[in-house]
Amino acid sequence: MRNITKTILASLLFSSLLASANAEETLRIGYQKSSTLLTLIKQRGDLDKALADRGIKVTWHEFTSGLPLLEALNLNNVDLSADVADTVPVFAQAAGADLTYYARETPSPEAQAILVSANSSIKSLQDLKGKKIAVTKAAGSHYLLIAALQKAGLKFSDVTPAWLTPADGRAALEHGSVDAWVTCEPFVTSSKVEQHTRVLVSGKGLASYQRYYLVSTPYAQKHPEVLGIVYKTLDQEAQWLKAHPTDAAKILSPLWGNLPLATVEQANQQRSYQIEPVNKSDLAEQQKIADAFYQAKLLPKAIDAQDVGTWQPQTK
Numbered sequence: 001m002r003n004i005t006k007t008i009l010a011s012l013l014f015s016s017l018l019a020s021a022n023a024e025e026t027l028r029i030g031y032q033k034s035s036t037l038l039t040l041i042k043q044r045g046d047l048d049k050a051l052a053d054r055g056i057k058v059t060w061h062e063f064t065s066g067l068p069l070l071e072a073l074n075l076n077n078v079d080l081s082a083d084v085a086d087t088v089p090v091f092a093q094a095a096g097a098d099l100t101y102y103a104r105e106t107p108s109p110e111a112q113a114i115l116v117s118a119n120s121s122i123k124s125l126q127d128l129k130g131k132k133i134a135v136t137k138a139a140g141s142h143y144l145l146i147a148a149l150q151k152a153g154l155k156f157s158d159v160t161p162a163w164l165t166p167a168d169g170r171a172a173l174e175h176g177s178v179d180a181w182v183t184c185e186p187f188v189t190s191s192k193v194e195q196h197t198r199v200l201v202s203g204k205g206l207a208s209y210q211r212y213y214l215v216s217t218p219y220a221q222k223h224p225e226v227l228g229i230v231y232k233t234l235d236q237e238a239q240w241l242k243a244h245p246t247d248a249a250k251i252l253s254p255l256w257g258n259l260p261l262a263t264v265e266q267a268n269q270q271r272s273y274q275i276e277p278v279n280k281s282d283l284a285e286q287q288k289i290a291d292a293f294y295q296a297k298l299l300p301k302a303i304d305a306q307d308v309g310t311w312q313p314q315t316k
Helices: 002-024 036-044 046-052 066-074 088-094 140-151 166-175 187-194 217-222 224-243 245-256 261-269 280-295
Strands: 026-031 057-062 080-085 099-105 112-116 132-135 160-163 180-184 198-202 211-216
Touching: 026 036, 026 066, 036 046, 036 080, 036 224, 036 245, 046 057, 046 224, 066 080, 066 088, 066 099, 066 211, 080 088, 088 099, 088 211, 088 280, 099 217, 099 224, 112 140, 112 187, 132 140, 132 166, 140 180, 140 280, 166 180, 166 187, 180 187, 187 198, 187 261, 211 217, 217 224, 224 245, 245 261
Parallel strands: 026 057, 026 080, 132 160, 132 180
Antiparallel strands: 080 211, 099 211, 112 180, 112 198
């Protein structure tokens, strides 16, 4: 009987160790449709191949937007995130998430814009007063609207926000149920081409629009070598996209609602896609974003944007 018990205990211990080993050998990546580089990496299989050589399997998990993606990261439902707009990490940080920045895309201010109909009477930012504006809550477009209103000497209470996803915001502007729409690429270009909307103002001079890549801090501390491979793959994919814009558009078009290839290419020209490591000195605008959202009573508490983890690739 004692031998049987020992055998059972040994079997359970082995199963536990095997399950733990299998868990460690899987990298769970969260991404969105706007996650251009990691979408290309997923479709082309570059990262799966690179990590398979090390016995690591990649699983891909799609999210509708950045906030639930970082929430999943904080709850350990995924290990690593694709890019999210610069506004999203400050909300996660205010919620107490233990996250580490491992890469960023350098500023692409003209990849965001406030759009109005071609025949709209709105000609300046001041004309937004009293208007209904479609915007995605907590997204980069939300901060652009705050910054634009501030530049015009207006308060957020001077407009009526319609909290809509990009797809719903587009429909709302097209049907005239809102007066303006704040959004990002590829929606900016596709709306200009297909709906003949007009750019009231882009993010230039208002919001840099950097996109950040994050990882759970425990994973970053335990698997720096995996992050190194992810970072290198991102950098290579960014260079491939810029060198092969049409090939990239052919992959992305069906994933972006079958947008015309020319529209996808034009939209991608507005994004830098330049991958760099994150230094705490780079987070000055993150602090401005956090302060703006706190003052607007959208963050539950003030935060120090530099009170985060940052991962650095090893240089040879």
